[in-house]
Amino acid sequence: MSHAPVNLSRRQLFTRRKMTDSPALPWVKEAQFTDLCTQCGECVKHCPTQIIRASDGGFPRVDFQLGECTFCYQCADVCPEPLFLPKTEPAWQAKAAISASCLATQNVDCRSCGDSCEPFAISFKLAVGKVAQPQIDLNSCTGCGACVSICPTSAISINQPQLGSANVT
Ligand code: SF4
Ligand code: SF4
Ligand code: SF4
Known part of the structure; x- marks a missing residue:
């Protein structure tokens, strides 16, 4: 029972993703995202265009209503977890x-x-x-x-x- 809030957050994230079908973050390892992201908020703080915000149980996510991604790789550079692909990989297929x-x-x-x-x-x-x-x-x-x-x-x-x-x- 003690793990219920975490599971609920993840389920909400995936439910939303199925509905919106939008990417979470550029270069992020999608399959490991909710396991590796600690919700530390470093990417939110450092995105120069300020398009990353916490959503769906606290996980960061780009919100294009706030602006555009310039593919600067800052979010990946500041993330302390092994959550992002190398910059040489495509940022996303979106x-x-x-x-x-x-x-x-x-x-x-x-x-x-x-x-x-x-x-x-x-x-x-x-x-x-x-x-x-x-x-x-x-x-x-x-x-x-x-x-x-x-x-x-x-x-x-x-x-x-x-x-x-x-x-x-
Ligand atoms: S690549 Fe740069 S502009 Fe795009 S989400 Fe990351 S920090 Fe923001
Ligand atoms: S910006 Fe104008 S032309 Fe482009 S999708 Fe929106 S309404 Fe259509
Ligand atoms: S590159 Fe694609 S997402 Fe960016 S402004 Fe043009 S149509 Fe929109």
């Missing part, structure tokens, strides 16, 4: 996805996400009788999340690719 709440699907002209995307992964496709529709080039998208908080209808999420999410085309 990619942006656009939902049907995008203004363009309602024929309202908006290009905010495209303007925020440094690697130019978002392009706008002209369509007859409609405003230009955003398209994400998943090969160029780094999953940085810069497009998330800029979207006026919160239409963009950053998802792990294996569980999928449809893009607006």
Whole structure:
């Protein structure tokens, strides 16, 4: 019974992850995350863009509503636990996805996400009788999340690719 709160926290984390399908932290060893993370908060303190916050039972997690990941590796550098992969590995496989709440699907002209995307992964496709529709080039998208908080209808999420999410085309 004494372990119940810990187990509950972990279950809440995994439940949330299944729902959001979003990454926890860049370079993190996902399978060992809840076992190795002591919730010390060092990554939260040192993230230059301040996008890491404690959530779901205290485990740190990036929140793209707060800003973008610059892939600076600070969170990994300051972590005292063997929780992160080397910087030479990919940070994550996460990619942006656009939902049907995008203004363009309602024929309202908006290009905010495209303007925020440094690697130019978002392009706008002209369509007859409609405003230009955003398209994400998943090969160029780094999953940085810069497009998330800029979207006026919160239409963009950053998802792990294996569980999928449809893009607006
Ligand atoms: S890599 Fe840098 S910007 Fe990205 S979450 Fe870690 S500390 Fe923050
Ligand atoms: S910023 Fe949001 S509403 Fe505007 S085009 Fe991009 S996804 Fe659509
Ligand atoms: S997550 Fe970053 S790279 Fe991907 S579409 Fe958004 S701004 Fe561009």
